[in-house]
Amino acid sequence: MHARKTNQDQGTGKKPEKKKETVPESIAGFAEVLVSGLFIITFVMGSFVIPSGSMEQTLLVGDHLFVDRLTPAPKTSYTGPVVPYRQVHRGDIVVFIHPDEKYQGQYVVKRIIGAPGDRIHLRNGEVYRNGEKLNEPYRIRKRGDYIPYRDEFPALSPAGVPDVSYYWPLKLHESIQGEDLVVPPGNYFGMGDNREESLDSRYWGFIPQENIVGRPLFIYWSFVTPHDEYERTTMAERASFLFYQIVHFFDKTRWNRTFRRVK
Numbered sequence: 001m002h003a004r005k006t007n008q009d010q011g012t013g014k015k016p017e018k019k020k021e022t023v024p025e026s027i028a029g030f031a032e033v034l035v036s037g038l039f040i041i042t043f044v045m046g047s048f049v050i051p052s053g054s055m056e057q058t059l060l061v062g063d064h065l066f067v068d069r070l071t072p073a074p075k076t077s078y079t080g081p082v083v084p085y086r087q088v089h090r091g092d093i094v095v096f097i098h099p100d101e102k103y104q105g106q107y108v109v110k111r112i113i114g115a116p117g118d119r120i121h122l123r124n125g126e127v128y129r130n131g132e133k134l135n136e137p138y139r140i141r142k143r144g145d146y147i148p149y150r151d152e153f154p155a156l157s158p159a160g161v162p163d164v165s166y167y168w169p170l171k172l173h174e175s176i177q178g179e180d181l182v183v184p185p186g187n188y189f190g191m192g193d194n195r196e197e198s199l200d201s202r203y204w205g206f207i208p209q210e211n212i213v214g215r216p217l218f219i220y221w222s223f224v225t226p227h228d229e230y231e232r233t234t235m236a237e238r239a240s241f242l243f244y245q246i247v248h249f250f251d252k253t254r255w256n257r258t259f260r261r262v263k
Contacts, residue, residue: 046095048065048067048107049230050062055111056140057140058193059262061226062222063257064219064222066218067217068216089115090114090118093111094188095213096211099208110207112189113189114188116186116188117183118189119177119181120181122153123152124151125141125150136193139195140195142197145196153181154172158172161203163199164203171205187206187209189207217261220258222253222258223245229241
């Protein structure tokens with residue numbers, strides 16, 4: 001025999017009242033979101049802003065990128081089966097810490113031209129890898145001028161050449177075989193797509209594997225930015241440019257570059 005429902009239970013159609021979240025539960029939930037976000041930013045995804053024109057037209061000054069920090073990282077035994085690690089390939093664009101200590105941990109972006117064991121040389125500005133001339137549709141030459149050290153690399157000594165890192169002449173000499181520069185194990189040779197305006201491995205040497213931070217995935221925002229803007233580092237200058245970005249967000253944003261893949 002079933003018990004008769006009371007009038008209070010019958011026909012009200014009300015759902016049980018949802019339990020309110022307590023203050024400790026709210027704090028715990030916020031902490032979980034914060035920790036997850038910090039983990040993603042630190043180990044999985046990063047943000048990078050293009051500060052110079054060395055990668056034009058592929059990347060422009062003022063392009064803001066999302067960078068994949070995870071897949072180019074050294075493989076570990078406990079995450080290997082889960083994480084889709086992959087080696088850095090020729091032609092990849094990478095973000096890395098500048099190998100010259102003079103630049104104090106500055107982040108740089110270049111295209112990988114040579115992997116460990118590759119033999120590299122330039123003739124009249126054209127790149128040859130392992131004896132074959134590269135087809136480089138991404139490369140641009142704005143001025144069309146000729147600089148012997150830059151365009152006939154590594155045929156000429158870097159001694160006295162402006163912007164060459166102090167340690168590079170000796171390291172360069174040790175790495176030359178015949179007319180080629182041979183990329184040593186655990187290192188890469190990188191160059192900018194805008195060859196005439198790129199200070200790259202021709203000037204400061206190889207990119208160590210451990211210096212590579214990640215691979216740019218796509219542009220999430222692009223803002224028309226002066227080429228010398230990122231040399232202005234005082235608080236007043238940064239605040240002034242931030243205000244400028246706010247005022248000109250709509251008319252100076254390069255909308256056609258939003259969510260463009262980097263390749």
